[in-house]
Amino acid sequence: xxxxxxxxxxxxxxxxxxxxxxxxxxxxxxxxxxxxxxxxxxxxxxxxxxxxxxxxxxxxxxxxxxxxxxxxxxxxxxxxxxxxxxxxxxxxxxxxxxxxxxxxxxxxxxxxxxxxxxxxxxxxxxxxxxxxxxxxxxxxxxxxxxxxxxxxxxxxxxxxxxxxxxxxxxxxxxxxxxxxxxxxxxxxxxxxxxxxxxxxxxxxxxxxxxxxxxxxxxxxxxxxxxxxxxxxxxxxxxxxxxxxxxxxxxxxxxxxxxxxxxxxxxxxxxxxxxxxxxxxxxxxxxxxxxxxxxxxxxxxxxxxxxxxxxxxxxxxxxxxxxxxxxxxxxxxxxxxxxxxxxxxxxxxxxxxxxxxxxxxxxxxxxxxxxxxxxxxxxxxxxxxxxxxxxxxxxxxxxxxxxxxxxxxxxxxxxxxxxxxxxxxxxxxxxxxxxxxxxxxxxxxxxxxxxxxxxxxxxxxxxxxxxxxxxxxxxxxxxxxxxxxxxxxxxxxxxxxxxxxxxxxxxxxxxxxxxxxxxxxxxxxxxxxxxxxxxxxxxxxxxxxxxxxxxxxxxxxxxxxxxxxxxxxxxxxxxxxxxxxxxxxxxxxxxxxxxxx
Amino acid sequence: xxxxxxxxxxxxxxxxxxxxxxxxxxxxxxxxxxxxxxxxxxxxxxxxxxxxxxxxxxxxxxxxxxxxxxxxxxxxxxxxxxxxxxxxxxxxxxxxxxxxxxxxxxxxxxxxxxxxxxxxxxxxxxxxxxxxxxxxxxxxxxxxxxxxxxxxxxxxxxxxxxxxxxxxxxxxxxxxxxxxxxxxxxxxxxxxxxxxxxxxxxxxxxxxxxxxxxxxxxxxxxxxxxxxxxxxxxxxxxxxxxxxxxxxxxxxxxxxxxxxxxxxxxxxxxxxxxxxxxxxxxxxxxxxx
Numbered sequence: 001x002x003x004x005x006x007x008x009x010x011x012x013x014x015x016x017x018x019x020x021x022x023x024x025x026x027x028x029x030x031x032x033x034x035x036x037x038x039x040x041x042x043x044x045x046x047x048x049x050x051x052x053x054x055x056x057x058x059x060x061x062x063x064x065x066x067x068x069x070x071x072x073x074x075x076x077x078x079x080x081x082x083x084x085x086x087x088x089x090x091x092x093x094x095x096x097x098x099x100x101x102x103x104x105x106x107x108x109x110x111x112x113x114x115x116x117x118x119x120x121x122x123x124x125x126x127x128x129x130x131x132x133x134x135x136x137x138x139x140x141x142x143x144x145x146x147x148x149x150x151x152x153x154x155x156x157x158x159x160x161x162x163x164x165x166x167x168x169x170x171x172x173x174x175x176x177x178x179x180x181x182x183x184x185x186x187x188x189x190x191x192x193x194x195x196x197x198x199x200x201x202x203x204x205x206x207x208x209x210x211x212x213x214x215x216x217x218x219x220x221x222x223x224x225x226x227x228x229x230x231x232x233x234x235x236x237x238x239x240x241x242x243x244x245x246x247x248x249x250x251x252x253x254x255x256x257x258x259x260x261x262x263x264x265x266x267x268x269x270x271x272x273x274x275x276x277x278x279x280x281x282x283x284x285x286x287x288x289x290x291x292x293x294x295x296x297x298x299x300x301x302x303x304x305x306x307x308x309x310x311x312x313x314x315x316x317x318x319x320x321x322x323x324x325x326x327x328x329x330x331x332x333x334x335x336x337x338x339x340x341x342x343x344x345x346x347x348x349x350x351x352x353x354x355x356x357x358x359x360x361x362x363x364x365x366x367x368x369x370x371x372x373x374x375x376x377x378x379x380x381x382x383x384x385x386x387x388x389x390x391x392x393x394x395x396x397x398x399x400x401x402x403x404x405x406x407x408x409x410x411x412x413x414x415x416x417x418x419x420x421x422x423x424x425x426x427x428x429x430x431x432x433x434x435x436x437x438x439x440x441x442x443x444x445x446x447x448x449x450x451x452x453x454x455x456x457x458x459x460x461x462x463x464x465x466x467x468x469x470x471x472x473x474x475x476x477x478x479x480x481x482x483x484x485x486x487x488x489x490x491x492x493x494x495x496x497x498x499x500x501x502x503x504x505x506x507x508x509x510x511x512x513x514x515x516x517x518x519x520x521x522x523x524x525x526x527x528x529x530x531x532x533x534x535x536x537x538x539x540x541x542x543x544x545x546x547x548x549x550x551x552x553x554x555x556x557x558x559x560x561x562x563x564x565x566x567x568x569x570x571x572x573x574x575x576x577x578x579x580x581x582x583x584x585x586x587x588x589x590x591x592x593x594x595x596x
Numbered sequence: 597x598x599x600x601x602x603x604x605x606x607x608x609x610x611x612x613x614x615x616x617x618x619x620x621x622x623x624x625x626x627x628x629x630x631x632x633x634x635x636x637x638x639x640x641x642x643x644x645x646x647x648x649x650x651x652x653x654x655x656x657x658x659x660x661x662x663x664x665x666x667x668x669x670x671x672x673x674x675x676x677x678x679x680x681x682x683x684x685x686x687x688x689x690x691x692x693x694x695x696x697x698x699x700x701x702x703x704x705x706x707x708x709x710x711x712x713x714x715x716x717x718x719x720x721x722x723x724x725x726x727x728x729x730x731x732x733x734x735x736x737x738x739x740x741x742x743x744x745x746x747x748x749x750x751x752x753x754x755x756x757x758x759x760x761x762x763x764x765x766x767x768x769x770x771x772x773x774x775x776x777x778x779x780x781x782x783x784x785x786x787x788x789x790x791x792x793x794x795x796x797x798x799x800x801x802x803x804x805x806x807x808x809x810x811x812x813x814x815x816x817x818x819x820x821x822x823x824x825x826x827x828x829x830x831x832x833x834x835x836x837x838x839x840x841x842x843x844x845x846x847x848x849x850x851x852x853x854x855x856x857x858x859x860x861x862x863x864x865x866x867x868x869x870x871x872x873x874x875x876x877x878x879x880x881x882x883x884x885x
Contacts, residue, residue: 008629010622010625010626012639035641035643116640116641116643116644117643169664172638172639173637173663174636174637174639175636175637176635244663247661247662248661252666316664317662317664317665318667321666340685340724342685342722343682343685343722345679345680345682345683345718346703346705346706346716346717346718347705348612348648348679348703349703349705350647351703351704353647381646385705385708457641543852544850545829546710546852547827549704549710549829550829550831553704554647554704557702557707558713561800564805566710586827586854586858
């Protein structure tokens with residue numbers, strides 16, 4: 001028996017990126033939380049020495065701006081965000097390759113095919129190619145580590161930001177990582193160069209020419225880069241793949257020749273042509289869009305991809321096998337799942353936590369009757385049964401703009417509400433509110449302030465008075481900010497007080513003009529789990545009316561042994577003692593448990 | 597038993613947000629790593645962690661590529677919750693087997709049928725030679741903390757894998773917080789000693805007697821205050837254009853009688869009768885006067 005000795009560290013893809021960036025000698029790391037990118041900065045905050053600035057930014061645009069600024073003064077910098085976050089940063093992203101970098105600037109963009117936790121599944125490779133920057137695409141944690149280190153060198157070599165693109169399966173998978181000796185990059189300092197750094201049209205024109213001259217050189221570099229690797233096996237079929245898709249192909253069809261593209265932009269044209277010439281049949285297996293496939297076909301090389309592999313959703317080994325079988329290059333292997341008829345199970349969708357302060361305002365909004373524009377966060381679950389209290393949800397901060405648009409379109413039959421969390425409001429909701437005040441519109445903005453960025457696991461924001469590592473910082477007062485913007489009706493209410501929340505939202509929605517209502521209970525999960533005295537159902541009094549069940553609280557269930565009706569039951573371990581169900585119970589059947 | 601340094605297998609650890617699924621997957625991965633094996637593990641983060649299904653897929657062997665387990669190639673399911681064990685069965689290979697906790701966490705979505713009170717959840721425990729269901733929470737309580745149920749399940753799993761107890765203990769020490777190491781090691785050892793489970797007892801569920809509901813409204817007494825609209829748990833009342841309430845989707849009425857009790861104008865009548873099963877048609881009667 002082998003002896004149990006440990007030689008490698010088991011890291012999440014995001015952690016490996018953080019470690020790779022640290023070993024590349026970064027001095028600044030910033031970003032905005034977003035699944036599946038979040039753990040990168042959180043891990044860096046734990047492992048980096050205090051000399052490395054690791055802090056969240058207010059949104060992705062500001063994060064990228066900070067990254068460019070830090071890189072220009074000579075600090076290697078990592079910026080992290082999810083795919084839709086890059087949309088927010090697009091303005092800076094598209095011009096940053098013209099400005100260039102002084103020290104390396106690497107952008108981690110984590111895509112979410114299958115939308116495990118996102119509102120779309122856009123393919124960020126297009127945005128890297130659009131900006132004309134190198135894109136590195138790792139296939140496991142080891143490559144996350146080494147690719148990010150190489151990305152810093154590439155950034156400095158090409159005087160351009162570099163994208164490291166991952167997907168959920170790469171960012172949120174753990175595998176062993178061997179580390180190497182850290183870099184100690186020479187310290188660079190800022191040299192004034194307005195012709196390059198100030199994007200006046202005249203300067204941007206020359207920047208654009210420099211950028212276009214660079215592209216063919218970059219393509220040459222990609223041709224010979226060791227991250228693009230030809231693995232020649234059977235010549236009957238050749239597969240071009242990168243990212244998670246590469247790994248599935250290796251599992252499902254180990255005999256296939258593979259051209260593994262670790263660099264998704266620029267594409268190594270000659271290498272692809274050579275590979276195509278060596279195999280009888282050329283396929284592309286890629287997740288999401290036909291990004292590689294379209295470009296290869298444009299080279300005049302016969303290739304197939306999306307004809308066999310789905311464009312929607314996340315790839316899996318099953319889907320890759322099915323596609324290869326349908327394409328006629330792989331025989332079905334007969335390894336079918338066990339033939340038993342297994343019993344059915346039940347769907348378990350995510351729900352608002354027991355004691356979540358977002359439940360009451362949605363219950364109230366549903367009673368009042370309003371057009372409710374929701375936003376991105378845990379509270380988007382207010383759209384799901386039983387609350388069913390949300391009409392729209394588009395993107396970060398969009399709720400306010402959608403409400404403004406509805407008001408401009410002349411909707412009058414019901415109040416118009418934007419329901420937005422604190423972090424999302426600060427990220428992208430403020431300009432919409434300014435617009436509403438500026439145009440004197442009749443909307444209500446409900447700010448669900450739980451003092452954290454809850455959906456992604458409880459990250460700080462400017463309203464919390466601290467950041468990832470720094471504490472005791474200036475604390476943004478959201479109510480005061482709204483008043484400063486010019487909102488005359490601002491009310492702060494405790495969402496655990498059902499009556500007060502009802503009165504506050506009724507008054508706010510009846511107010512003529514822009515009104516803001518802020519609920520102010522902290523998240524029950526973050527930063528620490530909050531528990532009060534738990535409540536219980538008095539079985540004598542409960543008549544099974546089910547009103548409490550409309551909260552959707554996971555601590556509330558049924559007493560399945562009652563002979564006559566389904567009366568309510570509270571799971572004592574889950575109940576946080578928020579009292580909301582006790583307040584709405586018409587029979588006063590929900591009562592505090594005896595103190596322990 | 598297999599040579600541990602040559603063994604390859606695909607596992608899924610399944611449970612509900614907050615049960616320690618991700619941690620258990622890390623412990624298994626760490627053990628395999630100690631034997632010089634390659635290992636890949638997929639985790640679930642983000643929205644699902646809000647009370648949704650959570651899983652960790654672990655694949656290990658001399659060389660592992662993808663992180664996801666292919667259908668028909670799953671060797672072990674380690675489930676911290678009963679319904680979550682069943683969720684992964686369709687992926688199970690023909691020789692695969694299951695260690696499942698009899699813990700049942702019934703989600704709110706299972707309790708939607710308020711009229712008949714049916715629970716959409718697999719309450720009965722499936723008896724199957726390849727499903728080993730046992731009271732992991734009981735073992736965890738015996739160890740000293742109910743939160744160690746997952747590690748007790750790992751103990752049971754460990755009896756089927758060729759890795760040493762020391763390697764498991766070492767991995768547990770590495771991944772659980774220092775102050776919880778002792779209790780987790782106790783839970784692991786109790787789980788490892790597990791041989792055969794006592795026959796699991798499902799939750800007893802009462803069969804509800806069907807009831808017939810008569811719901812009527814004296815329209816001339818309704819002044820349109822909307823109290824019934826707001827209090828009805830099934831949200832079946834609405835105010836019409838004449839500012840008088842009317843019922844929509846009467847079949848959702850459970851006969852709770854809240855509207856009748858709270859109507860300030862005594863305009864609503866809710867009569868609940870226990871009817872014989874033969875007379876029970878399932879529909880509610882609704883008549884405005």
